[in-house]
Amino acid sequence: MDVIEPVAKGEFGGDVLHRVVGPAGQPCGAILWESKRTKNWSQGWLGKLRGDQRAAKADIALMVSEALPPGVETFDLVDGVYVAHPKCAIPIAIMLRQSLIELANSRLAQDGQATKMEQVYGYLTGPRFRHRVEAIVEKFSDMQEDLAKERKATTRLWAKREAQIQVVIEATVGMYGDLQGIAGKVMQEIEGLDVLAIEASWPETE
Template sequence: DKKLAELEATLKTRDEKLTEAQQQQAEFLKKQRALDDEKREMALTIERKIQEGLDAVRVKARSEAEDGLKMKVAEKEEQIAGMQRQIEELKRRAEQGSQQLQGEVLELELESLIVSRFPMDIIEPVAKGEFGGDVLHRVVGPAGQPCGAILWESKRTKNWSQGWLGKLRADQRTAKADIALMISEALPPGVETFDLLDGVYVAHTKCAIPIAIMLRQSLIELANSRLAQDGQATKMEQVYRYLTGPRFRHRVEAIVEKFTDMQEDLAKERKATTRLWAKREAQIQGVIESTVGMYGDLQGIAGKVMQEIEGLEVLAIEASPPDAE
């Protein structure tokens, strides 16, 4: 009976606690519902206040815009222009990076295309910081003999630049290549697919491999013909071949180009020196005339008492105009 009484007491206590917990939960739910209602009411009140504030701001802005509309429009236009300039600068930088990336991709494509088409030849990509060009193509004959080299340069731009030719010729001399070949999507005026300009072969990208086959075959045939004459070549014949070959022409072209640059620099220096001499001569003439004039003024004031200065007398005679006599 005692244990039963204890259990009933425990059960009663638990029932009381459960009832209290349920009341607390109900109270909590009630408060939560009230809080949610308050939040919704507050949000609605805030939205109303914001809307009222926006309406007031719109009215105030409309009234202020009537006075300062032009100034604000000018400021906005200046801001827009500044943003457009920034956008253009970012586009230009992005295009430069994109063009550089496209050039590297084109160089890799060109190298892969040459390697796959001429597997027996030696293809050497030109490292950055060395002489120009993209790929140095060393032609190997059927018997394994070296037959010459082709320096490839690839361009992927919209506009043609005439300065590319001179640079590629200089790179050709540095690389000691027999032929310089430029592959470009943009061609010079008057060139549709292929041409030889100033010693450089220029071709469209779609003609790259056919042109390379032709140039490669010409190098192989020239090397075979030299090989056949090697046994009977004399010193005079070697000199003749050197004088009539591309290497001597490259050397002479390099010398002529340097002399042309020196001649242009000399002409510029001559013009600058002549202009400087003329300026100094005018300054000296002005000083002489001023000195002679001052000497004449003093002679007019002092008369014969003033001693004559022989050098100024001579300068006065030289500076006087011919009609003065």
């Protein structure tokens, strides 16, 4: 199980240090997270986070920000730091985590051929990783759009059903009232119909 450590004040920067643990319980690396909630991007953030990454001995630095560098729409590797919009932070984090696990396994099989950081940098800056993340982000965005459409459709369906139920209640209560007017006291009371009559007379509220 991964370990998520909030960064205490007075230590290195960043918000959270994410220690990745492999299926066999082996440590596979660390991701230093930092989030920004400002409207304007500052290029100085990258240099500071790189320094914090070295201090934390993290393999990857990931900055999540609504304000992105010029030319970046959702995510990119900018000056050695991954920068991502909040809407795609989750799929990118999943890919980064899995990449660290794969690289750790590869390092065990190829010990001595390359350093860990060289492997991480080579893979994460290559086209294979980028294509994977782009595909995930695209599908993730499609899923969010589909969910929003389904939510709207369900809300409309509920409103339609409520209107139909209201018509049935009003018709039933009205018919019973007509029969009571004809039969008088001979007409037996129907349990629960009074409650329906009260509900039918209430104005609709949001």
